[in-house]
Amino acid sequence: xxSLPNIVILGDYERALRRFSNWEKLEKQANLTxxxxxxxxxxxxxxxxxxxxxxxxxxxxxxxxxMIARLPKLxxxxxxxxxxxxLDAAALVARNIPIACSPGGPxxxxxxxxxxxxxxxxxKRLIEENKLIASGGWRDHLSVLPxxxxxxxxxxxxxxxxxxxxxxxxxxxxxxVAWSPRMTPERAAAENAKAVSLDELLSTSKVVxxxxxxxxxxxxxxxxxxxxxxxxxxILVNTSRAALINMADLQKALIAGKPGQAAVDVFDIEPLPxxxxxxxxxxxxxxxxLGFIAEPIFASFxxxxxxxxxxxxxNKPLPHPFKPQ
Numbered sequence: 001x002x003s004l005p006n007i008v009i010l011g012d013y014e015r016a017l018r019r020f021s022n023w024e025k026l027e028k029q030a031n032l033t034x035x036x037x038x039x040x041x042x043x044x045x046x047x048x049x050x051x052x053x054x055x056x057x058x059x060x061x062x063x064x065x066x067m068i069a070r071l072p073k074l075x076x077x078x079x080x081x082x083x084x085x086x087l088d089a090a091a092l093v094a095r096n097i098p099i100a101c102s103p104g105g106p107x108x109x110x111x112x113x114x115x116x117x118x119x120x121x122x123x124k125r126l127i128e129e130n131k132l133i134a135s136g137g138w139r140d141h142l143s144v145l146p147x148x149x150x151x152x153x154x155x156x157x158x159x160x161x162x163x164x165x166x167x168x169x170x171x172x173x174x175x176x177v178a179w180s181p182r183m184t185p186e187r188a189a190a191e192n193a194k195a196v197s198l199d200e201l202l203s204t205s206k207v208v209x210x211x212x213x214x215x216x217x218x219x220x221x222x223x224x225x226x227x228x229x230x231x232x233x234x235i236l237v238n239t240s241r242a243a244l245i246n247m248a249d250l251q252k253a254l255i256a257g258k259p260g261q262a263a264v265d266v267f268d269i270e271p272l273p274x275x276x277x278x279x280x281x282x283x284x285x286x287x288x289x290l291g292f293i294a295e296p297i298f299a300s301f302x303x304x305x306x307x308x309x310x311x312x313x314x315n316k317p318l319p320h321p322f323k324p325q
Contacts, residue, residue: 005052006073007309009034010044011060013271014293020302029313038271045070053077053312055305058292060270062086068095076312078102078322080301081292085214089324099322100312102304105297112164114291115239118263119207122235122285123148146206146233149173154205155193156180157240162211163191169207177201181217202229207237208259214241222246227253234259239291242266247278254283265291 007030009017015036026032030053039047039061048054053076056063068074068091077092078100092099121127124145132140153169155162155178166176176193179201188195202208208230212218222236223246230236236259238245250262263285264278270289272278278286304320311318 005030005075005313006050007032007053007055008048008051009055009057009305010039010047011057012036013038013057013060014298016298017057017302017305020295020299021306023306026306026309026313030309048074053309055309056080056084056087057301059084059086063091064088065091068092076100078305078308080104080304081107089322093324098312098318099324100308100318101320101322102308103300103320104292105300106294107292107297108160108164110294110297111161111239111291112168114265114287115161115165115209115211115237116168118237118239118265118285118287119148119209119235122237122261122263123207127285148206151175151206152177152204154179154196154201154208155211156198156201156208157211157213158183158187158191158193159211161239162209165209165211166191166193174207177205180212198226199229202226203231205234206231207235209237210240210244212240212244214243219243220246222250224249224253228256228258230259232257232260234261236262237264238262239265242268251277251281251284254281261285263287265289 007026009032012034013036023032035047044061045067048071050073051071052073054074056079058079058081063086065088068088074097076098079087080102081104082101089099125142129143149172151174153166153174153176155166155176157180158166158178166178169176170192177196178188178193179196179198183195185195221244227249247268253259254262261283265287266289267278272288278284307319
């Protein structure tokens with residue numbers, strides 16, 4: 001009797017995948033192994049060295065050409081969502097290993113929600129005011145807070161997420177301005193925003209919210225020179241990609257007072273190392289990459305994984321084959 005194929009599930013940090021789909025059929029057809037901890041390098045290799053198929057939550061487990069070359073048993077790989085920046089897809093294609101993805105779910109909507117949670121949390125000092133209450137205090141001299149209404153909201157990237165953030169800002173009574181490498185006055189006007197230069201956006205906005213794709217033209221876009229332009233009472237928010245900002249420069253800029261605050265959901269290394277100074281940087285509100293962490297999204301991820309793996313095991317067409325650009 002032939003042995004069952006080995007399927008390894010990686011990156012289930014939240015232990016959520018089993019909650020949202022039926023895994024019974026897969027458990028009868030294959031040996032399933034779930035990994036809930038971050039894995040890289042040799043630890044990752046040890047976890048997948050005997051895998052016939054691998055399923056990854058988002059881009060949490062990096063597979064470069066060298067790693068893929070060490071996996072002669074690998075016959076199939078899939079990831080959740082529609083993009084994976086840590087996968088060398090060409091190395092899989094070269095070995096004729098099929099690749100699939102899964103629907104991403106309403107990640108744009110939930111990322112826009114988190115963006116506003118960070119903006120409001122920072123501007124209203126929610127963490128500090130909560131700590132004040134917990135310590136037995138009440139209001140202090142810092143409790144007299146500015147308002148967002150009437151202020152300028154600068155959106156960097158007016159795509160599906162940025163436009164949602166812009167509409168909420170307008171509802172709060174903010175003036176919305178926008179910039180991106182390809183921004184036009186017409187594109188901005190379609191979202192009731194004004195197109196401005198990057199320097200103007202940074203120097204005049206109370207809140208700067210980043211919603212750009214990290215690519216050759218945008219990586220490291222915000223560093224010391226750009227941060228120095230910002231208002232001392234401004235808030236810089238990033239729920240997009242850490243590569244857009246030089247994080248070492250941001251730490252120094254916060255100490256120098258420009259911007260006045262930052263709120264960040266994405267980091268160069270994730271999970272953020274326990275001893276990383278970003279965990280305790282003054283005037284920095286941080287969250288553990290929660291932009292896409294929501295029940296409907298993980299329901300989509302889980303069902304996408306089970307449906308795709310069942311199709312692969314049954315030699316049926318993959319529901320969402322991935323075709324590298």
